[in-house]
Amino acid sequence: MELSTLHYLVVAAALFVIGTIGVLTRRNVVIILMSIELILNAVNLNLVAFSRLYNGLQGQIFSIFIITDAAAEAAVGLGILIAFFRNKETVNVDEIDLLKF
Amino acid sequence: MFFLDHIWVVPLLPALGAALMFFFGRRVSKSAVSGVCVGAVVLAFVMAAGAVWNYTHDWTAAHPGRPFEKVMYTWLGPDDGGTTFTTQAGAPAEFKAEAGFLLDPLSSIWLLFVTGVGLLIHIYSIGYMGHEGGYYRFFGYMNLFMFSMLTLVLANNYAMMFVGWEGVGLCSYLLIGFYFHRHSASMAANKAFITNRVGDAGMLLGTFAVFWLFGTVNFQRVTEMAGSGMFPAEHGLRFGPGHWITFATLMLFVGACGKSAQLPLYVWLPDAMEGPTPVSALIHAATMVTAGVYMVARSHALFTLAPETMKVVAVVGCLTAVFAATIALVQNDIKRVLAYSTISQLGYMFLALGVGAFAAGVFHVFTHAFFKALLFLGSGSVIHALSGEQDMRNMGALWRKIPTTAKTMLVATLAIAGAPPLAGFFSKDEILWQTFSRDHHAYWILWVLGFLTALMTSFYMFRLMYLTFAGEPRMSHEVEHHIHESPKSMTVPLVILAVGSLAAGWLGIPSALGGSNRFEAFLHPVFAGGAPAAEAEGESAQAAAAGGNEKPEPVQPVEYVLMLASVGAALLGWTLAKRAYSQAGKDYPEPINQLAPAVYRTLYNKWYVDEAYDYAFTGRRKAGNLRLGAMGLGDALWAFDANVVDGGVNGAGWTTRAVSWLSIQWDKYVIDGVLVNGTAVVTRLFSYPVRLVQWGLVQWYALVMVMGLAGFMVYYVFR
Numbered sequence: 001m002e003l004s005t006l007h008y009l010v011v012a013a014a015l016f017v018i019g020t021i022g023v024l025t026r027r028n029v030v031i032i033l034m035s036i037e038l039i040l041n042a043v044n045l046n047l048v049a050f051s052r053l054y055n056g057l058q059g060q061i062f063s064i065f066i067i068t069d070a071a072a073e074a075a076v077g078l079g080i081l082i083a084f085f086r087n088k089e090t091v092n093v094d095e096i097d098l099l100k101f
Numbered sequence: 102m103f104f105l106d107h108i109w110v111v112p113l114l115p116a117l118g119a120a121l122m123f124f125f126g127r128r129v130s131k132s133a134v135s136g137v138c139v140g141a142v143v144l145a146f147v148m149a150a151g152a153v154w155n156y157t158h159d160w161t162a163a164h165p166g167r168p169f170e171k172v173m174y175t176w177l178g179p180d181d182g183g184t185t186f187t188t189q190a191g192a193p194a195e196f197k198a199e200a201g202f203l204l205d206p207l208s209s210i211w212l213l214f215v216t217g218v219g220l221l222i223h224i225y226s227i228g229y230m231g232h233e234g235g236y237y238r239f240f241g242y243m244n245l246f247m248f249s250m251l252t253l254v255l256a257n258n259y260a261m262m263f264v265g266w267e268g269v270g271l272c273s274y275l276l277i278g279f280y281f282h283r284h285s286a287s288m289a290a291n292k293a294f295i296t297n298r299v300g301d302a303g304m305l306l307g308t309f310a311v312f313w314l315f316g317t318v319n320f321q322r323v324t325e326m327a328g329s330g331m332f333p334a335e336h337g338l339r340f341g342p343g344h345w346i347t348f349a350t351l352m353l354f355v356g357a358c359g360k361s362a363q364l365p366l367y368v369w370l371p372d373a374m375e376g377p378t379p380v381s382a383l384i385h386a387a388t389m390v391t392a393g394v395y396m397v398a399r400s401h402a403l404f405t406l407a408p409e410t411m412k413v414v415a416v417v418g419c420l421t422a423v424f425a426a427t428i429a430l431v432q433n434d435i436k437r438v439l440a441y442s443t444i445s446q447l448g449y450m451f452l453a454l455g456v457g458a459f460a461a462g463v464f465h466v467f468t469h470a471f472f473k474a475l476l477f478l479g480s481g482s483v484i485h486a487l488s489g490e491q492d493m494r495n496m497g498a499l500w501r502k503i504p505t506t507a508k509t510m511l512v513a514t515l516a517i518a519g520a521p522p523l524a525g526f527f528s529k530d531e532i533l534w535q536t537f538s539r540d541h542h543a544y545w546i547l548w549v550l551g552f553l554t555a556l557m558t559s560f561y562m563f564r565l566m567y568l569t570f571a572g573e574p575r576m577s578h579e580v581e582h583h584i585h586e587s588p589k590s591m592t593v594p595l596v597i598l599a600v601g602s603l604a605a606g607w608l609g610i611p612s613a614l615g616g617s618n619r620f621e622a623f624l625h626p627v628f629a630g631g632a633p634a635a636e637a638e639g640e641s642a643q644a645a646a647a648g649g650n651e652k653p654e655p656v657q658p659v660e661y662v663l664m665l666a667s668v669g670a671a672l673l674g675w676t677l678a679k680r681a682y683s684q685a686g687k688d689y690p691e692p693i694n695q696l697a698p699a700v701y702r703t704l705y706n707k708w709y710v711d712e713a714y715d716y717a718f719t720g721r722r723k724a725g726n727l728r729l730g731a732m733g734l735g736d737a738l739w740a741f742d743a744n745v746v747d748g749g750v751n752g753a754g755w756t757t758r759a760v761s762w763l764s765i766q767w768d769k770y771v772i773d774g775v776l777v778n779g780t781a782v783v784t785r786l787f788s789y790p791v792r793l794v795q796w797g798l799v800q801w802y803a804l805v806m807v808m809g810l811a812g813f814m815v816y817y818v819f820r
Contacts, residue, residue, distance in 0.1 A: 100796055
């Protein structure tokens with residue numbers, strides 16, 4: 001079967017949804033961060049697919065930016081997690097409710 | 102004119118005596134005291150007599166009709182012009198009061214009898230006060246009195262006269278309260294001084310009014326200005342613009358009422374009998390009480406310009422005469438009878454002045470000085486003989502035991518009752534005649550009252566004589582044993598005064614009886630200087646209008662009728678007294694008490710005037726717990742101030758505090774509570790539902806975001 005852009009978009013959307021569900025439902029903060037990476041990579045896949053479709057490099061260059069951004073964000077997120085873990089001794093997002101009323 | 106030039110010595114001699122007593126009196130012997138003080142008065146009398154002789158012989162020849170005036174220095178005055186003021190008429194004037202002496206016929210008369218009778222009384226006091234303590238104090242005060250009285254009489258202006266006026270008031274106080282250990286004596290002294298002071302207030306107001314109207318206080322200048330026609334005669338009694346002279350003279354008369362014991366300021370004189378008898382004789386019979394008469398006579402020019410005041414003077418004088426005589430009818434203390442008699446006779450003098458018969462009034466002062474002083478000194482002699490007894494109910498049958506005293510007192514009684522040819526007859530008769538003959542609608546009523554007074558005078562004086570000297574002895578046996586005639590130092594003055602009472606009247610024998618009325622002629626230059634009295638038609642005004650020597654005027658037969666009437670009154674009084682009292686034994690009945698006990702009680706209690714004054718002025722008697730009259734007004738005003746005014750102030754404070762309390766509550770509960778705190782509470786209440794949104798779960802927030810995103814996407818895809 002001939003692979004078209006559509007297949008790539010579907011895969012990206014599936015990854016996006018999996019990532020989103022992961023962010024929303026997982027308890028462990030590290031898994032949430034990994035899910036966020038999934039979302040970002042899904043977006044990357046989407047961009048590359050469209051870049052191939054329109055014969056332009058913008059999509060691919062943008063996705064390199066996003067990869068950089070994702071790395072920085074992961075670093076920062078883990079930093080926050082470590083700082084929080086030092087205070088609260090937990091990585092369960094359920095127990096991070098200091099802003100609760 | 103040695104004596105006249107040295108007239109200023111006359112008051113200074115007794116002043117020197119007083120000063121010596123003040124500094125050294127305690128340390129020297131009694132004879133030294135009497136030597137200095139009586140000697141001072143002797144010398145003063147000699148100088149006075151010499152001055153009057155100089156005046157009548159040398160001065161009048163050179164300056165006929167003009168008085169002698171000698172100014173020593175300017176006492177209060179315009180050395181730097183700082184005392185300029187504006188008179189009522191708008192003219193500028195300078196206030197000046199000199200220490201000056203004025204001698205004219207009026208003051209000569211006073212000068213002579215003040216020093217003469219004063220001298221006799223001083224001599225009498227040597228015997229009378231010989232056994233008393235405080236001898237030097239007595240004579241010191243007496244001399245001080247002589248100094249003040251002479252200053253008063255010789256002064257040439259109102260201010261200087263006021264110095265003497267106050268001085269005699271002071272000495273009266275000191276001498277009435279001489280026995281100051283006695284409560285009644287010191288109360289009487291206070292009463293005298295305070296009542297005098299009320300009069301003095303009037304005197305001062307009158308003097309100020311004179312300043313303001315005339316620009317000067319000098320007697321001569323005031324008389325000239327008043328007589329010159331500058332001021333019109335004021336008819337109709339009004340105070341105020343256009344009637345200032347009426348005001349001034351009324352105020353001066355108030356002063357005279359206080360000093361000369363007229364209604365309503367006479368109440369001090371009976372109580373003044375607490376002082377030693379020579380004091381009563383000198384001050385309250387012959388001299389101080391005549392100061393008011395002197396002052397009015399001196400201001401005759403002013404009084405003639407104010408006929409309304411003259412009416413007031415005449416009426417007050419007449420009423421006083423009658424009023425006091427009624428009280429004297431029933432008094433039991435010998436000195437009280439004489440005190441009321443003095444008030445009554447002073448009333449006669451003011452009656453004379455009020456109807457315009459100035460010379461007659463002065464004549465009565467002159468004769469009265471003799472017989473009243475004699476009566477007082479005689480009563481003193483009686484009291485001395487009875488070892489201090491003053492109540493006539495405890496006297497009697499003294500005629501043979503103290504003959505000199507008795508006979509001289511009889512002479513005085515005949516004089517005061519108005520029996521011719523003694524002094525009182527001529528002077529009293531002249532007054533009654535002048536009252537009757539003045540062409541004034543109602544003055545005959547005054548004559549009737551004067552006539553009744555004469556009747557009463559005769560009655561109570563003979564009552565005094567019979568109770569004291571006749572009848573049966575009513576004193577205790579102890580006292581009866583010690584009865585003795587007084588020493589020569591006391592009886593000789595009595596005899597001299599008796600001669601005076603007899604003869605003094607002969608100076609004023611009216612032309613109706615063939616005399617030339619020398620007295621009035623002597624005074625003529627004084628009283629002719631004023632404006633002609635608007636209504637005068639009697640003898641003295643005719644003489645004044647005649648403007649020259651005494652010309653015999655046609656005598657009206659009515660005058661003889663009146664003379665007979667007054668003699669008849671005297672006889673009637675004597676007869677009634679004789680019938681009631683000549684056989685008075687123990688517990689003799691009072692005829693008035695038998696006829697009308699209520700009347701007797703009223704008269705005995707002096708018409709309850711003192712009690713009325715206690716209610717009205719002194720506040721000593723209260724209605725329940727409340728003071729009436731002037732003191733009551735003070736109490737009421739105090740209550741008003743303490744309750745209403747202070748209450749208002751306190752109330753303002755209370756109101757301020759209450760308002761501030763309200764303000765506090767408003768601030769605390771409304772502003773702070775409702776607005777500030779309430780806002781916070783409301784906000785917090787609203788926050789409860791709102792913060793429920795914040796679970797603190799990040800995944801929940803993310804879910805909400807995703808759902809929102811999905812919603813948008815659905816919307817745009819299926820639009």
